[in-house]
Amino acid sequence: MSRIVQKFGGTSVGDVARIKKVAERIKHTIDQGNQVVAVVSARAGVTNELIARAREISNDPSEREMDMLMSVGEQETIALTALALHELDVDAVSFTGAQAGIRTDGIHTKAKIQTINADAVEAQLNAGKTVVIAGFQGINQHGHITTFGRGGSDLSAIAIAGALNADRCEIFTDVDGVYTADPRVVSSAQKISEISYDEMLEFAASGSKVMQSRSVEFAHKNNVVFEVRSSFNFNRGTIVKEEVPHMEKVVVRGVAVDKDQAKVIVSNIMDKPGSAAKVFQAMADAHIVVDMIVQNVGRNGIANLTFTVPQGDTLKAQKALEPVLDDLGGGHVAVHENIAKLSVVGVGMKTHSGVAANLFTALAQADINIDLITTSEIKISVVVDLDRVDEAARVSHTVFGLDAE
């Protein structure tokens, strides 16, 4: 008998009819001789409704009370899911995050899981029960309810799978798994059957919407193997796990596109020590995530700094830069939103040379201009014009041999 943790997101449990479908899916897994722990999110839209109600009361609501409020969403779903399982003669019991022993730090609305005391869940499993656990939530050392922020239910599932020594952790979503590229853009994209944590992280950081980085990081740190698969069919998905030697045979695992980037150019600033630090300190103080950074220094001691930020943050970035430029004694800020980032990712790059050259050549042959470049050990990212990025994705998908036959 295998022990399987199955996570279902807000769309999968969006209404009563879908909750019944989820229950059938769980039952199907049990019927194959497995022990199941299900982790479920709030019904799609419920968390936003609750937030809207809080906003009617306060523009700056207490985060502790927001956690108290939002945790209600998953609590509703676990009860309904347990009831739906009962109707299928599955002996199920629901647990809130607190009841499941999920202890977090004290940071409300974006708490981190510290420990899981899985004794209560373990006891229910040993008694033959199927346990349905509220994702996205835990309890801190003071007994206050905490929530984990975006992607929090994935995190719950992975942490619970680790604590229970589960044989499998399945993250059900609306896609079949992780693809070598977005199939809507690159029609020859293929599903990846196995991917390393590091590659998955680079995909997450490169605009792939499948999972949040933090859940992948948590899985990596705790060595939890998980599978991303579709809740609409029974196809095997993508298994995310520690890198194994055969993975390196594939040089590039896939291509990701991030269209949610904008380029900020800070030009004509004095190139003196601390200039760049002041610019990026201002971004950090404004809670703006800076991605790619390039600095050019001209001959006359004048420097240009170029970096990318999420598109939604461009106004905030410009505002935050004004006092910095005053401080630096001048300079100019320009924003370009018509750009996108293309990344090619693969652990095989560590041991294969020529990947960058191949990429740049392929893009040049397609007459696609490269604006910025950054690299990591297993990733090369380039910024290109927004209206050329889809073509860039197809070209690089082909050049690295990723196209399906």
Next chain:
Amino acid sequence: MSRIVQKFGGTSVGDVARIKKVAERIKHTIDQGNQVVAVVSARAGVTNELIARAREISNDPSEREMDMLMSVGEQETIALTALALHELDVDAVSFTGAQAGIRTDGIHTKAKIQTINADAVEAQLNAGKTVVIAGFQGINQHGHITTFGRGGSDLSAIAIAGALNADRCEIFTDVDGVYTADPRVVSSAQKISEISYDEMLEFAASGSKVMQSRSVEFAHKNNVVFEVRSSFNFNRGTIVKEEVPHMEKVVVRGVAVDKDQAKVIVSNIMDKPGSAAKVFQAMADAHIVVDMIVQNVGRNGIANLTFTVPQGDTLKAQKALEPVLDDLGGGHVAVHENIAKLSVVGVGMKTHSGVAANLFTALAQADINIDLITTSEIKISVVVDLDRVDEAARVSHTVFGLDAE
């Protein structure tokens, strides 16, 4: 500084605007130099919505899961109420029933409070906080969420007031307090300023809708004084407390009418030992609450049993009686729904005679026929025709000197 527990029901917290009003009320009490613990219900309608969703899944939902589901309603309200208090610069913190240390027995959907460990609430109060607690819910010895059934939030408030040694417990509702009669029927009815637990219990059992018996019983047992008052104005309400000598000076405290009764007549059954027991065992097995009982035995060993049941249970009662009659070797069942119960209540009856005689005379003078009679130490109830009961209430209100000048 007084410590005050204030309970607000589902209508009082029905939407965001009303929650803000409740927060203002709490703030008003704090501004008068008091420490406040607020106990709130789910927003009106929310519990029913949740139940409806569960019913879409199951006709016979698990009571444990229903508790998990329904407790969500109050949890939402406590968070919103705390947020509304923050907007008024009140340092408030919300607690679920479990967090407030409310321990119950294991009976789901109608749990009884066993103990309250108020340490966590006490600590918050001592830190200068206002505590908002979810009514209607607690936690059992296994850490499972339980709910208390109808009137459960009143029970929470009274139990918390007891555990915290509160100076006052205020049950806010949509009426100004307990009246000598229903003011819609008896225009000369007056608000009662003080009433004993026993009288309040008899009112609750006699059709007064102000509070459920169990909350009054709990208050009596734990000697918690509480006040029933309106959430719409600042008038003093009715204080419910242990009987004090001066209360006995008023012979009749008030008049209550219960129109939700039906009369069941079981006629022509053999008068042998155990006949009545079989009839009432059948009612108990069908979970039908029997109120007034009268038995007449004729000369020929044939008996008639007459009793009252809630109107909604008449069909169930008839069905449950069929096998009993077969067992008793015959008999006949008739149901009369056009009846109502009038009760006069007062602790003064214990020491005053002639109350029954005065009541019967007054009704006879008004040409109102009495069908059944039952009495307790502090109450006399009579069944009369439904279309005469309002007049009966007015007549008895007058004869016992309850009319306002």
